[in-house]
Amino acid sequence: MTPTNDQPAPRTFTAAPPLSGEVAVPGDKSISHRSLMLSALAVGESRVEGLLEGEDVLATAAAMRAMGADIERDADGVWHIHGVGVGGLLQPQTALDMGNSGTSTRLLMGLLASHDLTATFVGDASLSKRPMARVTEPLSRMGASFMTSPGDRLPLTMRGACPAVPLDYRLPVASAQVKSAVLLAGLNTPGITRVVEPIATRDHSERMLKGFGADLTVDIEGDGTRIISLVGEAELRPQQIIVPSDPSSAAFPMVAALIVPGSRVTIANVGLNATRAGLIDLLREMGGSIDVVNAREVGGEPVGDLIVTASSLKSVEPDPARAPSMIDEYPVAFIAAAMAEGRSLFRGLEELRVKESDRIATMAEGLRAIGVAVEELEDGVVIEGSGGAPLAGGGPIATKLDHRIAMSFAVAGLVSKNGVTIDDMRPVATSFPTFLPLLQSLGAME
Ligand SMILES: O=C(O)C1=C[C@@H](OP(=O)(O)O)[C@@H](O)[C@H](O)C1
Numbered sequence: 001m002t003p004t005n006d007q008p009a010p011r012t013f014t015a016a017p018p019l020s021g022e023v024a025v026p027g028d029k030s031i032s033h034r035s036l037m038l039s040a041l042a043v044g045e046s047r048v049e050g051l052l053e054g055e056d057v058l059a060t061a062a063a064m065r066a067m068g069a070d071i072e073r074d075a076d077g078v079w080h081i082h083g084v085g086v087g088g089l090l091q092p093q094t095a096l097d098m099g100n101s102g103t104s105t106r107l108l109m110g111l112l113a114s115h116d117l118t119a120t121f122v123g124d125a126s127l128s129k130r131p132m133a134r135v136t137e138p139l140s141r142m143g144a145s146f147m148t149s150p151g152d153r154l155p156l157t158m159r160g161a162c163p164a165v166p167l168d169y170r171l172p173v174a175s176a177q178v179k180s181a182v183l184l185a186g187l188n189t190p191g192i193t194r195v196v197e198p199i200a201t202r203d204h205s206e207r208m209l210k211g212f213g214a215d216l217t218v219d220i221e222g223d224g225t226r227i228i229s230l231v232g233e234a235e236l237r238p239q240q241i242i243v244p245s246d247p248s249s250a251a252f253p254m255v256a257a258l259i260v261p262g263s264r265v266t267i268a269n270v271g272l273n274a275t276r277a278g279l280i281d282l283l284r285e286m287g288g289s290i291d292v293v294n295a296r297e298v299g300g301e302p303v304g305d306l307i308v309t310a311s312s313l314k315s316v317e318p319d320p321a322r323a324p325s326m327i328d329e330y331p332v333a334f335i336a337a338a339m340a341e342g343r344s345l346f347r348g349l350e351e352l353r354v355k356e357s358d359r360i361a362t363m364a365e366g367l368r369a370i371g372v373a374v375e376e377l378e379d380g381v382v383i384e385g386s387g388g389a390p391l392a393g394g395g396p397i398a399t400k401l402d403h404r405i406a407m408s409f410a411v412a413g414l415v416s417k418n419g420v421t422i423d424d425m426r427p428v429a430t431s432f433p434t435f436l437p438l439l440q441s442l443g444a445m446e
Pocket residue numbers: 029030031103174175176177178180202327328351
């Protein structure tokens with residue numbers, strides 16, 4: 001995406017008074033991407049309320065428009081999408097700019113793999129370092145071909161295959177992006193495409209594909225392995241979608257409210273899908289007071305309001321099997337561990353090394369810079385908690401084009417003696433454009 005401002009936006013976050021109030025974080029990023037993609041493949045008009053209007057999702061919208069979908073936002077903030085039908089995507093006339101968004105890139109590569117067209121994908125410096133072999137490998141087996149930059153990275157040009165060949169694929173890495181790429185490719189492929197998932201990852205693609213009318217079944221074996229089968233050459237029906245608030249964004253005010261003494265905050269309408277709710281379980285195990293009220297179902301997803309009260313936290317050694325259910329929340333979970341009593345041990349997190357930044361290294365470096373004793377492991381970190389005492393503070397923290405690093409250290413600043421300076425807050429616009437006003441409304445900053 002074209003940056004709106006090409007200068008870094010440093011900012012210092014300082015010790016905050018007790019946080020209070022009721023807030024709503026923006027719509028779920030994963031569901032927003034999928035809403036646009038699936039609506040663009042349905043014949044007729046879909047309507048999406050609560051879409052995340054962050055840069056990542058806007059990159060998906062621009063790509064779907066470039067391939068023929070008609071996508072408009074009305075004055076009330078509702079998005080209207082007229083789709084082209086499965087198999088109906090048009091050849092994009094220019095390169096698809098994915099900005100900072102791994103989800104847009106990998107899911108769209110899947111969609112295009114079974115369409116008869118050629119497309120070039122480009123992205124920012126962070127996205128251009130991220131591995132794409134995890135999707136080019138299965139999609140090549142379905143018939144697509146790829147010309148990638150060295151190391152299977154962006155920029156890359158792909159040619160879809162029509163008809164593509166259905167695939168029976170066992171996921172070698174616990175990744176909802178890879179699972180979704182194969183399933184989306186299967187939509188326009190004759191026969192049955194099957195994905196075997198030994199470790200469950202977020203299941204929004206499965207739920208939404210079914211909701212749009214695709215013939216998709218999920219069988220669960222005794223050991224928890226999920227077998228997802230999709231009948232190809234699907235016809236998708238337009239939908240009315242209400243996007244719940246993003247639990248990955250709610251994570252920041254949630255941890256802030258737990259660690260800033262005296263806080264009590266309500267976070268409304270948060271998505272509580274079990275494949276996403278690992279952070280809530282973790283923080284409760286640490287002694288965090290998080291109550292779910294008003295539990296309900298909205299648009300096929302469980303949601304609830306969270307009441308979070310400041311708590312004394314104790315250290316944890318979470319089971320690595322929990323990783324997929326809170327994969328994007330580890331950076332801010334490390335901040336919670338830095339304020340807990342005792343030593344926390346996080347393992348099994350090698351996937352964090354291939355996110356917007358190497359989140360193990362970036363977090364370890366940043367934590368050290370603000371006075372936290374931390375040891376970096378190949379697949380995780382050991383963090384010595386302060387037992388609730390304020391962190392020293394410091395910086396500037398190098399965010400490395402990673403929104404979750406920026407927001408995690410902003411939260412750390414709220415419990416610091418000397419403030420925490422972030423080198424650049426601009427990446428926050430990818431997933432949580434209202435982050436600063438939200439902190440202001442809780443009284444966390446001027
Ligand atoms: O499918 C999705 O919407 C996502 C899957 C996760 O990535 P991986 O599949 O690479 O784990 C997550 O980190 C990302 O923010 C969104």
